[in-house]
Amino acid sequence: MCDDQELARLDRMKSYRTIKAGETFLWRGDPLVQLSSVVRGIATLNKTLEDGRTQVVGLLLPSDFVGRPGRSEIGFDVTAVTDLTLCCFDRQEFERLVQETPRLAQRMLEMALDELDSAREWMVLLGRKTAREKIASFLDMLVRRTRVKDGQLEPIALPLTRDEIANFLGLTLETVSRQLSILRKEGLVEFQDRRHFVVLDLAALQEATGDDADGGMIV
Amino acid sequence: MCDDQELARLDRMKSYRTIKAGETFLWRGDPLVQLSSVVRGIATLNKTLEDGRTQVVGLLLPSDFVGRPGRSEIGFDVTAVTDLTLCCFDRQEFERLVQETPRLAQRMLEMALDELDSAREWMVLLGRKTAREKIASFLDMLVRRTRVKDGQLEPIALPLTRDEIANFLGLTLETVSRQLSILRKEGLVEFQDRRHFVVLDLAALQEATGDDADGGMIV
DNA sequence: CGGGCTTTTGACGCCGCTCAAAGATAGTGG
DNA sequence: CCACTATCTTTGAGCGGCGTCAAAAGCCCG
Numbered sequence A, B: 001m002c003d004d005q006e007l008a009r010l011d012r013m014k015s016y017r018t019i020k021a022g023e024t025f026l027w028r029g030d031p032l033v034q035l036s037s038v039v040r041g042i043a044t045l046n047k048t049l050e051d052g053r054t055q056v057v058g059l060l061l062p063s064d065f066v067g068r069p070g071r072s073e074i075g076f077d078v079t080a081v082t083d084l085t086l087c088c089f090d091r092q093e094f095e096r097l098v099q100e101t102p103r104l105a106q107r108m109l110e111m112a113l114d115e116l117d118s119a120r121e122w123m124v125l126l127g128r129k130t131a132r133e134k135i136a137s138f139l140d141m142l143v144r145r146t147r148v149k150d151g152q153l154e155p156i157a158l159p160l161t162r163d164e165i166a167n168f169l170g171l172t173l174e175t176v177s178r179q180l181s182i183l184r185k186e187g188l189v190e191f192q193d194r195r196h197f198v199v200l201d202l203a204a205l206q207e208a209t210g211d212d213a214d215g216g217m218i219v
Numbered sequence C: 001c002g003g004g005c006t007t008t009t010g011a012c013g014c015c016g017c018t019c020a021a022a023g024a025t026a027g028t029g030g
Numbered sequence D: 001c002c003a004c005t006a007t008c009t010t011t012g013a014g015c016g017g018c019g020t021c022a023a024a025a026g027c028c029c030g
Helices: A005-013 A091-100 A102-128 A131-147 A162-169 A173-185 A202-207 B005-013 B091-100 B102-128 B131-147 B162-169 B173-185 B202-207
Strands: A015-019 A024-026 A034-040 A043-048 A054-060 A077-080 A084-090 A189-193 A196-199 B015-019 B024-026 B034-040 B043-048 B054-060 B077-080 B084-090 B189-193 B196-199
Touching: A005 A091, A034 A091, A043 A162, A043 B102, A054 A102, A054 A162, A054 B102, A084 A091, A091 A102, A091 B102, A102 A131, A102 B043, A102 B054, A102 B091, A102 B102, A131 A162, A131 A173, A131 A196, A131 A202, A162 A173, A173 A189, B005 B091, B034 B091, B043 B162, B054 B102, B054 B162, B084 B091, B091 B102, B102 B131, B131 B162, B131 B173, B131 B196, B131 B202, B162 B173, B173 B189
Parallel strands: none
Antiparallel strands: A015 A084, A024 A077, A034 A084, A043 A054, A043 A077, A189 A196, B015 B084, B024 B077, B034 B084, B043 B054, B043 B077, B189 B196
């Protein structure tokens, strides 16, 4: 994340923590005593309305930051989607480090602004896209994420259940399932099992996102 | 925004610009040469899909920042809702200033994280709330914003047209109009003209937002 | 007074939600 | 190895909220 003797100091104050899949380990409103960053696994930031409707407002992948310096309360529930390993720091000590380390603050700023851009792209999806476009956008995002490593048409992991995807896209799990079936029947994608798919027609998939050519997720 | 001799330096590099209501003055994809902050008026960050559907992804009020340091391209269209006055800085010079001024970076970080929290609250609204709840949430946000100054039940300005509200909430202008009429007929609010309203029953309005008691917009 | 714009209201249709049931899949214990 | 169960997923039928299309009403400004 940074490259200096600050790393050494970060090193001394860090500790590791593991969480089992499915567990919500930070709750909105609780005091925020530790910050952390994801080492391994996937987590989501969620908010639930009083009647139980849930929206995922952030997806945390390895290297992503959890919690926010300069705030004493947790703003959103955080749930482990898979088994999770975190690298934790004491919040106040970390804040002190940020104050004394200009480059760390700049790096944090950069990360926050990137997340803000992603959140805004996601707002377009939530507010204006159809179910089909939402699903296509979601798959396209996964493709862009994994394409870096893979050559081309490798099978891609679908890390979330239908229900979790629904809460991510502002849909119901039934609609997610139906739209995935439609894309499959149209030959855009193919499933080897329910958690792994291959893109057969990337152009058509991106066409189905509703975005203009370059306009995909920044994520 | 900051309090030192940096201010003096900021002062020397700043210039003012005015934009007329309705004008889109920054376009997605254009090179980002100037950063600015809103002095007077209201602007929106928008993204438009290829078929014309538009989503407002940010509301810019006086003191809010426009553009983002560390990126060379504009990420979203920016439109003046009212007549607008901006205070502009050269981007590269501002970035240099940020690098040399730790406290400025920390302040920018704080602002970015606050915006990120608002964006996430907004994602819940866009993804999960009904039209009625969206409208109630919007009015409630305006109330919270203006209540600071006013004692209590002063008339509140509705700065956007029905169409702009619709693009903000992920609705159509007709639905916005209908839901406002319903809230009016139910006696929760009263309109003196189409751009100014009074809240008659704040408890009922907040009940209608769908949030739990404390859970409103952070904005 | 007249023309353009915003807003309201109505009628209707469709997309996605709800309710329901059956089909996969994985994990567990006999 | 095979029930047996719990969980996840698929698919269907029906409905309702919100979008679409259309027209009328209110408002601003010349």
